[in-house]
Amino acid sequence: MDSRERDAKVLLTQLEAVPLPHVDAPLFKAQLKARLLAEAAQPARPARTARVNRPAWWRYAFVAAALLVVLAWQLMPAPLPAFAYLEIEINPAVRLTLNIRGQVIGIEPLDETARLALSELTLHRQTTAQVVAQILERLHGAALLDAASQVWLVISPIGDARPEEIDKLLATAKATVSTHAQRLIAHSPATHGLIVDRERYEVARQAALRPSHYARAARAGVSASGLQGIVAAGMRLQTAGIIPGNRLRELMELVAELVEAGLPQGEALQLVESMLVSGQGLQSVARRIERAVERIEEGQDLQEAARELREGRDQGNDKDNDDDDDDDHDEGKANERRQDKEPRREREPDDEHEPDGEGN
Amino acid sequence: MDVRSLEQEKQLVERAQRDPEAFGLLYEQNYDAIFNYVLRRTGHVETAQDIVSETFFVALRSLGKFKWQGVPFSAWLYRIAINEMAGYFRRARVGTVSLEAMHEEGFEPPSDSDVEREALAWQEEIDRHLEYHAVRQAVDALPEHYQEVVALRFFAGKQIADIGVVLGKPQGTVKSLLHRGLEKLRQTLTQARYRATFGETSTYVEKGRGAHGQ
Structure with a gap:
């Protein structure tokens, strides 16, 4: 290798080590996208035709018309790009795509009830508050909104949304739910708000999880990969016939309960999965975890409690743990227990944000 | 880019030729790379904004004529950006780059004051x-x-x-x-x-x- 080649190699290394600027100009990006989409939405321009002799007045008329068009164009707001998803789950669930002004630019019913209940509403281009109000009225009319209803609002930013803008959207949606529900049923239903980063939202969406299914796990700090892990474990357990189908919510909650108690998410999932694989039913595992968490709250060492659960030593302490181990298919009872747990969380302060502030 | 991603991109480009919304996805996928390349070539945020705007507008207007040749869509965008930059540098060499001239050429600097403030802030960062x-x-x-x-x-x-x-x-x-x-x-x-x-x-x-x- 001669000295020139050696110098070239040195230069290569030096150049690769030069820190390059990286600009992320979200406002310009959004503005350019809006202009591009506005242009794209225009009909194709007709090809030029041969020159035609027209009377002089025609030119003035043409200029006046062009000026009017330009004026009208400038006054017309450019279409804004998608800014955030707002998923509303009451009993039916619906997903709205919002632009930065909080206008609805996309609506997707997430279940058959939503499809039927909301089919005749024209929600496009209306504000979040108007849309949420209409949805509540329609659900009330269809007897799907009452004092016992719980409302879940999940916001997931799409682009480079600022945290304060997302907070504002969520606050608007919550305030609208409260005001309109008060007017319709003289009661403000329990409203859970959650901001979820795109990654977690996509994981939940792909696994067809509703906000109520994964909100607790998300609030407990379970990451996107953690959610994926739970979904994968759920699939494994269902395929092996260990748990019945549609029980991902329970699985999520069990893992979340342990994570909330302080166990790392991987360890929590592994523990729940191993308890289920060892042949215990979902409800039995749920009760054992609930008792373990109570013991931890009373002062038992976390790792010791986890060890007891893993080795089944906690079962000796609980007299009634085998009473109805085989009734896991009784979803009614399981759901009642879950519902019983909700008010405990309701009393918590306004816990609408993920603990790590992700998603903003 | 692997064969599968290329196939997906091909489908997206074909969709974008009919559906303007799909062009938005192509924009999202490529904006960052194209913008930062042009920025690093010019060293100036507002100039880069003008060139990138023109690049994507040219791409949008020419998309109907675009023929898929088995190479990533970004290669085509890079080529347009390089042509736009060459035009920009040519004008700069003969000393005719004024805002008015750029307007005549179809360049439209973003007028929104927030965008201008954003550009200034980034320019300070780049100048370091x-x-x-x-x-x-x-x-x-x-x-x-x-x-x-x-x-x-x-x-x-x-x-x-x-x-x-x-x-x-x-x-x-x-x-x-x-x-x-x-x-x-x-x-x-x-x-x-x-x-x-x-x-x-x-x-x-x-x-x-x-x-x-x-």
């Missing part, structure tokens, strides 16, 4: 990258046929094969252009460093002949 500015000026001083090869290699992080696809040149040609371009760049940078150390009046002397050129 002194080492990068020295490299950029040296790249600008290279003969034209070396500039894009070297810039795509270092400002866009492209490999030789990808540069070949963007510029429509065989890999061997790219390799030799890069080799010779680097040699020129080394000389330019050494000269610049020499000037910075010994003053503007000193003459550059190639390595081996003595630091002061005697």
